[in-house]
Amino acid sequence: MRVVGTVESLWRYPVKSMAGEEVDEAFLGFAGVYGDRLFAFTSAASPKGFPYLTAREQHEMLRFRPRFRHPELAAQPPNLADAEALAPGQNLTPLYAEPVDLIVDVETPSGETFAVDDPRLIEQLRAGIGPENILSLVQRDRALTDCRPVSVLSVQTVRQLGEELGVAVDQRRFRANVYLDLASGLGFEEDGYVGRSLRIGDKAVVSVLERDPRCPLITLDPDTGQADPAILRQVGQAHEGMFGIYAAVLVEGTLRKGDRVELLD
Numbered sequence: 001m002r003v004v005g006t007v008e009s010l011w012r013y014p015v016k017s018m019a020g021e022e023v024d025e026a027f028l029g030f031a032g033v034y035g036d037r038l039f040a041f042t043s044a045a046s047p048k049g050f051p052y053l054t055a056r057e058q059h060e061m062l063r064f065r066p067r068f069r070h071p072e073l074a075a076q077p078p079n080l081a082d083a084e085a086l087a088p089g090q091n092l093t094p095l096y097a098e099p100v101d102l103i104v105d106v107e108t109p110s111g112e113t114f115a116v117d118d119p120r121l122i123e124q125l126r127a128g129i130g131p132e133n134i135l136s137l138v139q140r141d142r143a144l145t146d147c148r149p150v151s152v153l154s155v156q157t158v159r160q161l162g163e164e165l166g167v168a169v170d171q172r173r174f175r176a177n178v179y180l181d182l183a184s185g186l187g188f189e190e191d192g193y194v195g196r197s198l199r200i201g202d203k204a205v206v207s208v209l210e211r212d213p214r215c216p217l218i219t220l221d222p223d224t225g226q227a228d229p230a231i232l233r234q235v236g237q238a239h240e241g242m243f244g245i246y247a248a249v250l251v252e253g254t255l256r257k258g259d260r261v262e263l264l265d
Contacts, residue, residue: 005181153212
């Protein structure tokens with residue numbers, strides 16, 4: 001067991017493919033980060049076999065900024081204190097809040113704010129993909145992730161990619177949940193964690209399952225939605241199309257910015 005770094009920042013994305021929000025602490029449950037990707041829109045414009053509308057089809061989605069209407073209720077499971085107060089060996093599952101308590105409001109690129117289920121928001125999303133496409137809102141109490149529940153990426157890896165390209169690269173392009181600041185200072189070190197486990201903070205433990213295969217979403221600037229194909233091209237040519245790592249949660253717990261990160265085995 002050795003300390004490999006600290007948590008640089010924590011992020012969740014209340015609506016799939018919309019802007020993320022940085023949080024000072026986050027509950028990491030078996031289903032992923034609490035409050036992450038609870039909402040999504042289905043669309044016939046999405047690729048075959050993939051049900052959700054994303055910024056791949058509607059670049060402007062990245063510029064829509066969702067926020068929980070009741071942030072205090074979206075911070076952690078309502079029974080978390082009771083669950084953590086139990087003695088070892090006793091079990092109490094942390095519960096998600098009621099759907100009404102996790103409702104989201106969305107600020108549009110024009111500065112207007114609508115409830116996530118407001119038809120006017122849907123009309124604005126449809127504007128970039130054609131009025132014939134019918135959008136439907138989906139809400140779940142668990143993250144609507146594409147693959148694994150938790151994505152992890154080091155700031156050193158982002159920095160190295162920028163050095164390879166000769167430009168500064170915004171880490172928000174990669175939409176990770178946990179950004180690490182590695183003690184070694186080496187980019188792509190996290191690739192070597194695959195098949196091993198990390199303890200993040202005092203309690204949470206994740207199993208690193210695989211490297212993260214990247215898609216054209218990373219070419220999009222998170223502020224403007226404009227595409228830079230060179231980013232995906234470099235990741236594909238120099239790094240086998242992989243950038244960051246995916247993990248599953250073995251032990252639930254609360255993560256905080258600055259928490260130590262330990263490689264367990």
